[in-house]
Amino acid sequence: MSNALTVPALLEEIIQRFDAREEPFNEFTIGGELKAARGALTQPSDAENLGAWAEVLAFALTSDRHENPWNSYFGPMGSGVTAEGTKVYFPDISDTPPEVVTHWAARARALSHHFLKARYADLAWDMSGPIARRKRDPEDARIAIDCYLDAIPRMPEEHEHFQFAIRALDLAVLIGDTDRTERARKALMDVHRGLMKSHSRTWWYTVDRLLDDKKAGVTDDERAELVADLESIIAMRSNTGDPENCDPHEAQSAAERLVPYYRRLGQHDDAQRLHKAVAEAFEQFASNADPMLAAALLQTATDEYRNAGSKEDRDRTRILMQKKIGAAGENLQSFEHKIEITKDDMEKFLDLVVVDDIGDSFVRIAREFMLKRNHLEERVQKTLEKAPLMAHITQMIYADDRVAAKIGGVDEDSFGRLFHQAKLTFQFERPWLEQAFRRLFDKHGVVPQHFAGWANRHGLFEDMSLLVEGTSAWAREDYVKAAHVLVPQVERALRKMSDELGIPVTKAHPTVPGTSVAIGMGEILYNQKVAEALGPDATLHFQALYADPRGMNLRNEIAHGLMDADQFYWHLGNLIIHSLLMLGLWKEFAQIGRKRER
Numbered sequence: 001m002s003n004a005l006t007v008p009a010l011l012e013e014i015i016q017r018f019d020a021r022e023e024p025f026n027e028f029t030i031g032g033e034l035k036a037a038r039g040a041l042t043q044p045s046d047a048e049n050l051g052a053w054a055e056v057l058a059f060a061l062t063s064d065r066h067e068n069p070w071n072s073y074f075g076p077m078g079s080g081v082t083a084e085g086t087k088v089y090f091p092d093i094s095d096t097p098p099e100v101v102t103h104w105a106a107r108a109r110a111l112s113h114h115f116l117k118a119r120y121a122d123l124a125w126d127m128s129g130p131i132a133r134r135k136r137d138p139e140d141a142r143i144a145i146d147c148y149l150d151a152i153p154r155m156p157e158e159h160e161h162f163q164f165a166i167r168a169l170d171l172a173v174l175i176g177d178t179d180r181t182e183r184a185r186k187a188l189m190d191v192h193r194g195l196m197k198s199h200s201r202t203w204w205y206t207v208d209r210l211l212d213d214k215k216a217g218v219t220d221d222e223r224a225e226l227v228a229d230l231e232s233i234i235a236m237r238s239n240t241g242d243p244e245n246c247d248p249h250e251a252q253s254a255a256e257r258l259v260p261y262y263r264r265l266g267q268h269d270d271a272q273r274l275h276k277a278v279a280e281a282f283e284q285f286a287s288n289a290d291p292m293l294a295a296a297l298l299q300t301a302t303d304e305y306r307n308a309g310s311k312e313d314r315d316r317t318r319i320l321m322q323k324k325i326g327a328a329g330e331n332l333q334s335f336e337h338k339i340e341i342t343k344d345d346m347e348k349f350l351d352l353v354v355v356d357d358i359g360d361s362f363v364r365i366a367r368e369f370m371l372k373r374n375h376l377e378e379r380v381q382k383t384l385e386k387a388p389l390m391a392h393i394t395q396m397i398y399a400d401d402r403v404a405a406k407i408g409g410v411d412e413d414s415f416g417r418l419f420h421q422a423k424l425t426f427q428f429e430r431p432w433l434e435q436a437f438r439r440l441f442d443k444h445g446v447v448p449q450h451f452a453g454w455a456n457r458h459g460l461f462e463d464m465s466l467l468v469e470g471t472s473a474w475a476r477e478d479y480v481k482a483a484h485v486l487v488p489q490v491e492r493a494l495r496k497m498s499d500e501l502g503i504p505v506t507k508a509h510p511t512v513p514g515t516s517v518a519i520g521m522g523e524i525l526y527n528q529k530v531a532e533a534l535g536p537d538a539t540l541h542f543q544a545l546y547a548d549p550r551g552m553n554l555r556n557e558i559a560h561g562l563m564d565a566d567q568f569y570w571h572l573g574n575l576i577i578h579s580l581l582m583l584g585l586w587k588e589f590a591q592i593g594r595k596r597e598r
Helices: 009-019 027-039 046-060 099-110 114-126 138-154 158-175 178-197 204-210 220-237 248-264 268-286 291-307 311-329 346-353 358-368 373-386 388-392 414-428 430-444 448-455 465-475 479-500 521-525 528-547 554-559 570-583 586-597
Strands: 078-081 087-090 395-398 403-407 506-508 516-518
Touching: 009 027, 009 046, 009 114, 027 046, 046 099, 046 114, 078 414, 099 114, 099 138, 114 138, 114 158, 138 158, 138 178, 158 178, 158 204, 178 204, 178 220, 204 220, 204 248, 220 248, 220 268, 248 268, 248 291, 268 291, 268 311, 291 311, 291 448, 291 465, 346 358, 346 430, 358 430, 358 448, 358 570, 373 388, 373 414, 373 528, 403 414, 414 430, 414 528, 430 570, 448 465, 448 570, 465 479, 465 570, 479 521, 479 528, 479 554, 479 570, 521 528, 521 554, 528 554, 528 570, 528 586, 570 586
Parallel strands: none
Antiparallel strands: 078 087, 395 403, 506 516
16 A cells, blocks of 8 residues: 655745755755744645655754664664653654655655755665665665765865765765775765864774775775874874873874774884873873872873883872872862752753862762652652552563563552652653763863763772773763773772672672672662662662663673663763762762761
8 A cells, every 4th residue: 555645835845945055054954944844734635744754854864873773874863761661763764654765766866956865865775674674776875975975075064074975985885886985985085184184183984984994995005194194193192292282082092093903914013102102191181180180091091001011101100190099089078969950941950060160060960860769759659649550550671581570559569669760760861961961071171081080089999991991982972882891890889889888799609619709789789788878869879770670770781781782872871971970979978868867
């Protein structure tokens, strides 16, 4: 059964106007007009509804996605969870008929504007499987490649240049088109040369795509040029005598790409040289930082000196790092903040949580987004009034092959309901936490080491290498690595906390006599002494996030390999980083708990 598709005149006028437009525009410009026009339609027919949806969807999907639910290049801008726990996407391609893909393919052949043709053709290629459930047409890919490359000089933003060139190259390689592959690769190298001349910090897109490529036909001269460019970046950004251009983080980023290349060629001396250059830059950077940040920066310097094979420098910076940790601990202060916000006033909220003092900002973010047990308990009880049927129905939480958890009714299992409410709260706070971190980066220029150093305010980590690795992965949006590195570090910190509280951190092995194993996160967080030290709010937060199957249960989901790749996304990373901010305050939580008891 086919679905008729008719583009309403109001939306067709917009498409034709942009097709004739000479000044540059992007998907957001035309997408905004199409969305407004769709909303202004009065009593459209079913065919017009579908036509309007086809045009709006074409520019609402994004290639800059945090999630990939359809295994595609284009994806949703965001997602959410309904009160029933169902995940929904914005926009969602569910129930979109194949005629929409056919329409996009026709648009790509009928229009004239390079950007529009590339967009429609790429959508037709990319969504043939997820929407139309049919084989892709290589001609769609060829149109997209040619038009992406032709559009590059007409687009004003540099990110559009390398984005278009890389997408064209990926498509050309995918369909095995040698001529188009060469054209796209040369275009990408031209974009890269422009970025290098302007000292742009987005050079890594091209390097990551081409340096180790086996299919794009990168020439020896092109690869040598990329290597030389990386060397120049490291030299400039690690030059401590040039404070204006010195940036150890960018130097490290370039070295992380070049060191493996040198090692594969057997050029180990060059690899060690780069490690040492980065180490010296971080050590110098640390000399001008406050103790908390300096300790984390020196951890990176120590690791880089170790990789460089310089034991004397490694030991020297480790001793200096330990002194900085001690100095940071001397400045600890108790705190108490109360912030009341409305969801309609984001700016006011951000002004309250991200303030002029970076440490105070960390405190406010940690406290604001920490679960409040009494508030959650009130919400659970209110479900008896607002949704009495749901409040009494037992809920089952299913995993792929088992019942992961069971939550009874409010009257019989109020504690279980508390975790369900906590899980919803984690999701509802997504935009607020994201914007708080964005403001923190914008206002204070924080780097990953800030978060690592803060988490170690009370000396929970003797070695911060993995903390720095994990927070750096989060900062560059590698959420898979960030989660797998940082969650075990949270468990290690909680175990150290238990040790300081006089709680045994090992137990007898259940099956091997005479041996011991470390206690796990669940045992730690359900220990009464730990709960008293952290207080009810922080205890519930860590339990719900990491250790209870009725909550997010991150520790066990990750440890047992139960999560798919698309489940590691930006908000998950933000929740983990936020928990690091909480770790830096655990002794203050204990002080507040004692005050409340008095």
